[in-house]
Every structure is written in structure tokens, then in C-alpha cells.
Amino acid sequence: MLARIPGRLLQIIPTLILIGVVVFVLLRLLPGDPASALLGNRATPESLARINAQMGFDKPIWVQFLLFLGRLAHGDLGVSVTERIPVTRVILQRLPVTLCLVGFAAVIALVLALPLAFVAALRQNRLPDLALRGLFQIGLSSPVFYIGLLLLGFLGARLHWFPVGGLGQGFWGAVYHLILPAFTLALSLAAVLMRNLRSAIIGVLRADYVDFARAKGITPWRVLTGHVLRNSLITTVALFGLNIGVLLGNSVITENVFAVPGIGGLLVDAIFGRDYPVVQGVTLVLAVLVSLVFLATDLMESWLDPRLHA
Amino acid sequence: MSSTVPTLSVAPATEPRRVWKRPPSAFILGAIITAGFLLAAIAPGLLAPYDPLAFDYDNLQVGPGAAHWFGTDNFGRDVLSRIIWASRIDIQIALFCTIPPLLIGTAVGSLVGYYGGIADTIFGRIVDLVITFPFIVLVIAIVAVLGPGLVNVYIAVTSVGWVFYARLVRSQVMVLRQADFAAAGQVMGYSAARIIFRHLLPNAMTAVIVYWMTDMALDILLGSSLGYLGLGAQPPTAEWGVLVSDGKNFMDTAWWMTVFPGAAIVVCGTGLSLLGDGVADLLAVRR
Amino acid sequence: MRAPLLLLRGLQTTLATDNGALTVVDGVDLDVREGEILGLVGESGSGKSMTLRSILRLIRPPGRVSGEILWRGRDLVPLREPEMRAIRGREIGMIFQEPMTALNPVLSVGRQILENLRAHTDLGRTARRNRTVELLDLVGIPAAAQRVNDYPHQFSGGMRQRAMIAIALASNPSLLLADEPTTALDVTIQDQILKLLLRLRETLGMAVILVTHDLGVVAQSCDRVAVMYAGRVAEIGEVSAVFAAPRHAYTLGLLQSVPDARRIRQALRPIGGAPPPPGTVGDRCAFIPRCDFATAACEVRRPPLISIGGGRLAACVHGDRLQQAEWAA
Numbered sequence: 030m031l032a033r034i035p036g037r038l039l040q041i042i043p044t045l046i047l048i049g050v051v052v053f054v055l056l057r058l059l060p061g062d063p064a065s066a067l068l069g070n071r072a073t074p075e076s077l078a079r080i081n082a083q084m085g086f087d088k089p090i091w092v093q094f095l096l097f098l099g100r101l102a103h104g105d106l107g108v109s110v111t112e113r114i115p116v117t118r119v120i121l122q123r124l125p126v127t128l129c130l131v132g133f134a135a136v137i138a139l140v141l142a143l144p145l146a147f148v149a150a151l152r153q154n155r156l157p158d159l160a161l162r163g164l165f166q167i168g169l170s171s172p173v174f175y176i177g178l179l180l181l182g183f184l185g186a187r188l189h190w191f192p193v194g195g196l197g198q199g200f201w202g203a204v205y206h207l208i209l210p211a212f213t214l215a216l217s218l219a220a221v222l223m224r225n226l227r228s229a230i231i232g233v234l235r236a237d238y239v240d241f242a243r244a245k246g247i248t249p250w251r252v253l254t255g256h257v258l259r260n261s262l263i264t265t266v267a268l269f270g271l272n273i274g275v276l277l278g279n280s281v282i283t284e285n286v287f288a289v290p291g292i293g294g295l296l297v298d299a300i301f302g303r304d305y306p307v308v309q310g311v312t313l314v315l316a317v318l319v320s321l322v323f324l325a326t327d328l329m330e331s332w333l334d335p336r337l338h339a
Numbered sequence: 340m341s342s343t344v345p346t347l348s349v350a351p352a353t354e355p356r357r358v359w360k361r362p363p364s365a366f367i368l369g370a371i372i373t374a375g376f377l378l379a380a381i382a383p384g385l386l387a388p389y390d391p392l393a394f395d396y397d398n399l400q401v402g403p404g405a406a407h408w409f410g411t412d413n414f415g416r417d418v419l420s421r422i423i424w425a426s427r428i429d430i431q432i433a434l435f436c437t438i439p440p441l442l443i444g445t446a447v448g449s450l451v452g453y454y455g456g457i458a459d460t461i462f463g464r465i466v467d468l469v470i471t472f473p474f475i476v477l478v479i480a481i482v483a484v485l486g487p488g489l490v491n492v493y494i495a496v497t498s499v500g501w502v503f504y505a506r507l508v509r510s511q512v513m514v515l516r517q518a519d520f521a522a523a524g525q526v527m528g529y530s531a532a533r534i535i536f537r538h539l540l541p542n543a544m545t546a547v548i549v550y551w552m553t554d555m556a557l558d559i560l561l562g563s564s565l566g567y568l569g570l571g572a573q574p575p576t577a578e579w580g581v582l583v584s585d586g587k588n589f590m591d592t593a594w595w596m597t598v599f600p601g602a603a604i605v606v607c608g609t610g611l612s613l614l615g616d617g618v619a620d621l622l623a624v625r626r
Numbered sequence: 627m628r629a630p631l632l633l634l635r636g637l638q639t640t641l642a643t644d645n646g647a648l649t650v651v652d653g654v655d656l657d658v659r660e661g662e663i664l665g666l667v668g669e670s671g672s673g674k675s676m677t678l679r680s681i682l683r684l685i686r687p688p689g690r691v692s693g694e695i696l697w698r699g700r701d702l703v704p705l706r707e708p709e710m711r712a713i714r715g716r717e718i719g720m721i722f723q724e725p726m727t728a729l730n731p732v733l734s735v736g737r738q739i740l741e742n743l744r745a746h747t748d749l750g751r752t753a754r755r756n757r758t759v760e761l762l763d764l765v766g767i768p769a770a771a772q773r774v775n776d777y778p779h780q781f782s783g784g785m786r787q788r789a790m791i792a793i794a795l796a797s798n799p800s801l802l803l804a805d806e807p808t809t810a811l812d813v814t815i816q817d818q819i820l821k822l823l824l825r826l827r828e829t830l831g832m833a834v835i836l837v838t839h840d841l842g843v844v845a846q847s848c849d850r851v852a853v854m855y856a857g858r859v860a861e862i863g864e865v866s867a868v869f870a871a872p873r874h875a876y877t878l879g880l881l882q883s884v885p886d887a888r889r890i891r892q893a894l895r896p897i898g899g900a901p902p903p904p905g906t907v908g909d910r911c912a913f914i915p916r917c918d919f920a921t922a923a924c925e926v927r928r929p930p931l932i933s934i935g936g937g938r939l940a941a942c943v944h945g946d947r948l949q950q951a952e953w954a955a
Contacts, residue, residue: 170560173564282567316471
């Protein structure tokens, strides 16, 4: 099991290189020459020349790409145009906040989705199921920014139960400040998880092995936890991996709504500040995060499902 | 436990299946909602009680009431009328974000699925790559480079979104290609184009249409999110996300400026996905 | 004559489906004696498997079981779930047709046995462990000690069926309900599994209800046979007697529809038509539309299962006429 990790890590290297290609190409889509696009209205002949030399924009495109990859391998994502410090440093400052937010949201989503999916599946087509299905149908159609604003407006600004933005002091302050954003983020994921888990559980409940387990005379609780839950967890993990991209994408919007100082907020700020190296860097980091989570859920799936053991 | 069908097949296999099920009420609800928004998009002038752009300084931020069902905004404009006029933009987003990807994706997917080989391998790598990027992040990054605005949103969504349609069509075509009627077509010496267009695609389109319905709902969410962030439709264009963004600073004093436009997104999205689910059921039954 | 272990009287099972309630078991009368193997045969949809599931009350609500299920004289139908659980697995075990789907793919075979032992015995940890290996050994799984931690997908089809039998037998039940245990297997493996069941019956002294649609299997391994048609028992008796001289038109039809290995060339005569869908029979013999012997007398009511001597019962108005029919010729 553990022995497979290095091999799988090697497998994602081509993906990482391709991510690099996309991010590299992205910046070349800028109209005009990249140096003046990078500098915008701050461009002077001297600064243009400096950027051209520094980024190697005067060299052939493939040389530029190799240089880019080389810098990437050293963790060099260029320098932020607005803040004049290395992009890597800007991102590393903000990344932990985003990771906490997303992790927190994932936990909330699982805690919400798993029991509710069970309730819906066990009471299939009866009132609890219909009510929950209605709710997650609405959840699936609700944009994150809207859920966030409603929670912020009513629970934060009106009732003063929660802070309306920022990160607060210390660890618990951060947790307190992240509750609403994490909950917002969790709702959209929970809706997706619940919808799919419900049908997965219904499928498992119909399986012969559930009848066989009942025929052994074990308690319904043990049938549920030992057989149904175990098999549904595999689906949950797979679903989680499939939806991590959506979750990270939504975190960009959530951070914006709640003014959470993570890399999502950074991305939007960078767009309006025309800080392209930061845009590039954040896009890259988010894509790398997705592929790492893919890898993690993949490994976990094969750990949970003996049929996938090597 | 649950009221599931028994594992043993008690009903004989020959039992006649009803060909056309009565459409479930969820589907009807979805169709009505969708039709309502379509009407609003086609003829907003007929439905909107007020001019969406007319300032009315005597009625600033008036709460919901008989005169203004959804209240007025900080310029005295009628929120309901603005939502109705905004339907035009959001329905446009739903169509322009999905139809180009659908066409491109279907073409690429059927070619790749039919011929396989190197093109298919390359396509596989593209799929791997695209699913690695959070969709919205990739779209945001492209819009960032091209500049904010709806046209650039369409370009960004199309340049990524076609992959999902292509992946769907490819898998359908690959399955169908093995089917008897495709083999028969080959034996009869039909051209590849004829087999693809006359035989494979019509059968693959069911799945595409079902996906298209849900995709439209997703793109309304995406488009309004970009509008909210200031990357999509640009003010003063009335678009639901932009309206929500306009209202967010007045949550304390004029909640209706935020709540109603946002609700329009939720209702429209729900309508489209209910319709999509219903269509999925109906098409599956008819098959 | 041995005392009846299980007695079914007017067993009726109704399932809820998308098209309304369906009565799939429609008044089954049956008895199983201590230590015997009773074959339960019939076409697909005749209610064989549902009868087995009903005995253990594995029917999911809103499906319903009514009538009497007398287990050692005690009616199981009114029992509450906890009381029923003490019967399931402990006194009556059950094995399913398809071991690949009936074994949980993500749990090791050993764990699936332990589950049973934990529910029904007070064996300690090591004792349970030993018993698990012993059980796998008993059903003929080679190198049992090494295989307890293997998962179902690591076993071959026949081995999987053996593992399932081991799980069902873990707590020494007195009756094993076997739902087409050989149908999904190769012919040679089928034979091994049947021999295993026969051997286990001898060594453990348990009774078996063997559901099958294969008359050859019945002839090879059963003491008595019950023929089911449209949710009811048509005929029941000693295998040799029933096969030699069927007393229900449907039994005769079944026997004529399979090749008889003892005869070199023969005309096979499949029964025309199909069994009636559940709930469409009405108050007359269910076999009329497909029967060569049907007369007005068959229309009067649904013929009851009555004793015809020699420990046999049949539900056919024309049982006597069959004797002169071509089967004997």
C-alpha cells in the first residue's frame, strides 16, 4: 500500500509538466508583447528592457518555456508586479488560510452529507427523502456568492453571531472567522455529495450481500455500519476526489465574499491589479493541489477497496 | 428498510413496458419555470412593470410592496423589472456558454471516438489536463488575460467546456461503433461521415442533450458568479450576479436588492436542472 | 417418519412494486423434516426464492409475509425483529445463488464468518478465529488458515460458493436454505458443491431446502421434492415416486421438457406458453392455459393440495388421468 506512493507520485509528474505548459501558454495569450502587458501603464523603456531581460522574453519561445520550467523547478514563479516580492512568497503566505478553509469545508460537508444521505436512502420516496432531495436540488442551484452573502448578511451583520470578514486573532479566532465561509463552501459540496451518495447507498442496500448479511442474523446497525457504510465510503472518497476542483474553484469566490485572506482572494485582486505573475502562480498552485488530492483519493480508494489492492 | 424492488425478477421479462411515462410533476415544474424565464428573456418589455433603467429619486430603496413587488434600488429603479430584463443576459449566458462547446465537442468527440488512434491518445491527455484545473479557476484565469466582459467569458468557457462534451460523445460513439448497425453500415460501404452523422450521432445525442440541460444550469451559476466578481457582464448591464453585487453593500438597509436577484438565479437553476432530470428520465424510457 | 422441523401453512408474500402490490407467494403449504434434503423446483418466477426469503422474513417493507411459518412448532410470522434475528443464521442459515454478489467485496471472508459467530456464539477471540479456519476447512477450502484473510475476489467461483456455505453454517443451523447454489457454477463445480452439501447434511445432521430449476440436481441429491407453480406448491413427495409417476399436470410437463439420460432418443416437449404473471390467476387452477388435461372441473376453484397416499400431496383435479398418459408409456 505505502509502497505504491512513490510510484504514483512519479506518475503525476507528466501532469505537472502539462499544467506548467498551460500556465505558460496562458500568459502568452496576452495581447501585445508580454513585457508591456505585464507592466501595463507602468511601462517605461527601461523597465520594458529590464523585464525582457529578466524573463527572457527576447529569446525564442521554446527557450522561454524551458527557462520557465527551470525556474518552476526551483519554486520561482516570478515577481509580483504590484507587491514587488516573489510570487512564491506571496502565495505561501496565503496558502495555509485557503487550505484551512477548504479542509474545514470538506469536513463540514462530509459530516452533513453522509448521515443525511443515509436518512434519504433509508426513507426512500418518503417525506424525509423528498424534503432532503428538494433541499439539495436548491443547494445545487445556489451560487456560492449568494449563499455566502445571505449568511453574512443575516447571521453576521444582522444577528452578529459571526464576524463579517477577516481572520481574527490566533487559531481559535481563525476558526471562528472561518465558520461562515467554510459552511458556505460546504453547502455546495454537501449537496453534490448527498445527491450521489443517496443513489449509491440505495444501490448498496439492494445488493445481495446486504440480504446475505441480514440472513446471518446480525443487527440492522451492524448491517449498516459493517456493510452499507463501508461500501458507501468508497463512493464518498471517489466523489470527493471528483469534486475537489469545484470546491477549490468555489473557494476563490467564497474568499472574495468573506474577505478571507487566502489565495482565492489573491487571485481576484491580482486580476484587477493586472498582476499576471500572481494570476499564473495561483492558477498553477490550485491545479497542483487538485492533482495531489486526486492522488490522495485514489490511494485511499484502493486502500478501502480490496479489489483495487495491487 | 427501503421499499426497493425485489432482487428476484418476479415479473416476466415480456411484460409490456409503458413507452411514454406520464411526466413527473418535478419535470412539469421545471418546464414551467424554464418557460417563464425564456419568456422573460424574449419579451422583457411585456412582463416588466417599469423601465429597468429609469431613475426615480422619490422612491429610493423602497421595500417590497404593492407598487414595487421586489422593492426599488438605490437609484429608485424597480428591482423586479431589472431582474426580468437581466433574464435576457443570463439566458444568453446559458446558451452562448453551452452551444459552441456542444458543437465543437460533438464534432471532436465523434471523430476521435470513431477513428481512435493517436488523436484519441492526445485527446485523453487533454481531458486529464482539463479536469486537473478547477473549471472556474481556469475560466477566471483566461478571462483575466483576455479582460473582463461577457464575450471573453464565452471564449473562455468554450475553450475549456468543449472537452466535456467531446469526452461524452467520444465514449458514446465508441460504444455505438461496436453496435450491429454501425458494423452493418461499414459492410455496406457507407462513408465514415455517413455512418457518424446518420447512425452514430443521433444515438449519442440523447446523452448530450441531457448533459446540455444541466450544463446550462451550471453556466448560469458560473456566469452570475463572474458577474458578481466583476469579471462577467459589466455594469450598467443588468445581470443577476451584477445585481447581487450591486446590492451587497446595502444588505442592512435594502436586503431586497440582494435577495431577489439571487433568488432568480436559484429558481432558474433549479428549473433547468429539474427539466434536465425529467428529460433524462423521459429519453431513457423511450430508448 | 421423522417429525417436521418446519411447516408452512398458507404462506403468502406480497411485494410492493412500481405497479402496485404483487402476490409472489400465494398460499404455500410445505413441510421439511429433520435432516432431509427437500428440493424446491419450478420455473423462474414461480416463487421458489421468495418462499425461502419469506421463511427468514427477509422481505423488505412494505412487502408483507402472512400465513404460518411453524419452526419447531413456533410461528415465526408474528415474531419481532430481535427474536427473528436469533433464528436467522443461528437456527436457519441461508445461501444465495450468486456468491460474487452475496459476499461483501470489501470484507475478508474470515470477517464475514466472524460476524456470524459474534452474533450467535459466546466464543472468545481465539476460539472464534479457530472456528473460522475450521469452517473453511470443513467446506473443503484448501490451506484454510492462509485464506481466512483473503477477499472474495481472490477466490474462484466454486471456492466462493464454499466460503458462502461456511458463513451460513458458522453457528450450526438445523436448516439450510439454499437458493440455487449451483446455478452460477460450471457443471463439474456444481457436482462438487452438491456432494459437499450431501456430506455436510450427513456430518452435521441438518436439513436443506434446495431451490433449483434443474431436475437432474433434484434426482441426484434430494430426498423429497416440491414442485412450485405460480406461487403455490403443485405437488410434493418422495423424489423417486414423483418422478416415476407425477400426479400434477405441471410436474408431468416439467419432466417431459428435460432430456432423460437413461433414454437414448426421445422427443422433448417444452411446456408451451409462459407462467401467469403474479396476481392474475383468479379462483381457478393456475395451469389451465398451458395444460393438456384441463377440463371444466379445473375452473371451479383453485385445486387444494390434498393427500394422495404414500406421503404424497398434489393439487391437480386430474392426477389419476395422468397415470394413463404417455409418461408411463
